[in-house]
Amino acid sequence: MTSVRIPLYSVDAIAGVVEVYEQISDNDPIAYLEIPNLPKCDGAIYVVGDSMYPLLKSGDIIIYKVLNNIQNILWGEMYLLSIVQDGDAFITVKYVKQSASPGWVTLISYNEHHQPKDFPIESIRFAAHVKASVRINSMG
Template sequence: MKDLTREEKLVSILQFVHEFNITAYEISKNTDLTAAGISRIINGKIKNPLNSTVNTIYDFIQTKYIQEKNQNINDRGLLVSKSKNVPFYNIEFSGSQVKSLEELEDYVSFYVDYEPLNDCTAFVPYYGESMLPKYKSGDALGVKQIKNFDALLWGESHLVITNDNANNIKTVKNVHQHKDFDKVILRAINPDYAGDTVIEKTDILSMFLVKGKVELNQL
């Protein structure tokens, strides 16, 4: 795995602070940083914190909330580990240039062993509001790659990645049948995002069935 930049570590810090409800006071108790300074970073009042400060906070969270859980199963049967189970890719698909999961080896943060979803291809983070209330930002979606686009589970949620001809879409939507066999309909659940997106099957680079979700604070 590649070393994270300061900006990537800061994004991870803010994400995990939210997911694990970590307070500035807790971090300060376990580091040589002040709660006031940490709070200003978490609240976005300090835009460019020192590398050493970011590293200290990041290392504490990794040790306290990630590494200590690497070999511990929680009450939902989840196991976060370093072994080769189902990889969790820490990347926001919608803003990336990714065409397939095979390109994302450097973005594997950890591996998940969860019996109901162990046949998944990967876990990926979900961001956005178009699939509320089914999925919310911060959920880790267990996805399984689809090889045959002519045998889809209509009405189910899928992660869809398209080519240039379909505007390089990378999205999670419910997939519905189109009257034209060579096309599919992508549809949001949230009524605020109403409107169908119709794409050609030939423009789909990769498609994954969303088999389930796990909240990151369960990992």
Template structure:
């Protein structure tokens, strides 16, 4: 309540669509009274509260930006989860802490990015965090987006989640790696290849097996570096289960 700058319990209860007495019972940890799934949804979707923290106490309470907006993936403040490495190699198999690490919780955003070169229309006001991932080695600015389309198959499958790390300078491209890229009215997952012209970038699709009229369905596209509005390196892939 303090973090979200609510002045009174009543204003906080109204925001959560609760009776003030119910909120007081939650604060007092009254037996049989807890935070409902509906309240959790309001906290997460409207105020970007880290539900993992709410349920376990791990990490930070909120990843809301200083501006109060939870829809700008350019200003992500990622909570962390405290992971203790356990050593069970002793003869008595007693676990003990050998090292403590802070792993960032990666926010998962609900808008899809296309694997094919097609326009993706979304209202930024509808962009919400739908969950979090704990990925060792991820950075505090990392975030996750779902994939739409088949042009990057088999590397990226339709429906897979991709963990991305923002790149500040388009000149820092690691050629041959897969990136999430925004340019013009498009946002895509593509493998970036160097062009003979240093000012250009080739957007390559891994799926070269699908052919239309004797030609690859997903042909490479060449764009100007200066047209890139956002660039993020793909660091992890969570493929959709096969059930």
């Protein structure tokens, strides 16, 4: 059984969201995860927010593989994204689907209280395919 050593990064340590991957790559990991039989991954971060609840809860860890070309998105899959809209940058975890509008994508939350939202595909500055998640149910 093979294990992959995956660096766990702190999003709090990332100053600029637009440069997510560069910032993550330049920061030292806060820990490493080893999970048997996991596909090749580039890193892991903690989830913040409730848009993917109950599938992902705030505090869960997602493990991701960086997408080098946005044109290689697997429609319908879950991604860690850095998006710039009207000069504001943010990180989100969403399902990515093709929009009815050419050149746009629809981001869908698992939490039904969050509405789907369309964004121009060029507003995505960073995308990483979420390959796995880890949940800690008890801290004691």
